Amino acid sequence: MSPALQTTNTRDALVAEIRAQILGGALKPGTPLTETGLAAMFDVARPTVRSALQVLTSRHLAQQSQGRSLVVPVLDHEDVRDLYFVRVPLELEGVRVIVENGIALDEAERYLEKMEQMPNNASWADRVEVHTAFHVAIVDAVGSQRLSRIYSTLQDEMQLCLAQIQQSYPNPQDLAREHRKLLDEIQSADLDRAQSEMRRHLARAVENYETT
Incomplete structure (x- = not known):
């Protein structure tokens, strides 16, 4: 054994x-x-x-x-667009449930604070891990086992995509600031604002990839 x-x-x-x-x-x-x-x-x-x-x-x-x-996979623009084609409805629905039910996002806040506190010399791999954990925490907060299960199958490709757009974030704190704005909007209790910011947030990732 x-x-x-x-x-x-x-x-x-x-x-x-x-x-x-x-x-x-x-x-x-x-x-x-x-x-x-x-x-x-x-x-x-x-x-x-x-x-x-x-x-x-x-x-x-x-x-x-x-x-x-x-x-090592080479994600082309079509791969990334397809990945976000799947992500967008899952995360927008998650935001809707969170806002309409006043669900606390303590776990997402914890990961965001970790992201904000990372030193400038932290590896990009470590930043990618915390970034993904933040998004997973938002989805998991909904409390749907099946939603979380479906979303979990995307995690490694999500991280691979982010790994390949590192040059879009020359300032290490840009990633944290972007996610602070997203969390603030979700916690605003305004559904239109929250979903609009999530939609913009995900669209920016696709745009960043297409300009690399």
Whole structure:
């Protein structure tokens, strides 16, 4: 039993490290993710790498290239538009339920404060993680298990998209300020203002991607 448990732990640690490098920009879009290369880079066995790549593929953080190898996904404009085509109705409906029922957003506030307190030298991968946690907290506040379940399937692609528009946020605090405005509008108890700001917020992400 112990060797299998150790293999699983190593696999999970490798998944986490490769994921962090992808989301932080160290592994650029289109970078090959080969078993031999990753095994040498992280000093692990190839079966462990193979298992890790299966996990990353299932989470849309690795994709088949035109050849046989896997690569870091390259999201094109159509991919991003399609991702936000799905996100927009989910998050707007979440905002509606929150405003109409006066639901507190303590968890989202906690993640936003964490975002605001991050030092200027914080990694982009760490910023991406907190950003996604903020949006997840808003959706989870609705209290719908199925809404949260559907939204969770988008999280890694959401982070991958944000990882690829890092240059749109040269000032590290811009991301926090943008989300403070969003949270303030949702907490204003004015549904039109709240949904309008969420719509603008998501549209800006698409625009930022299309100008990279």
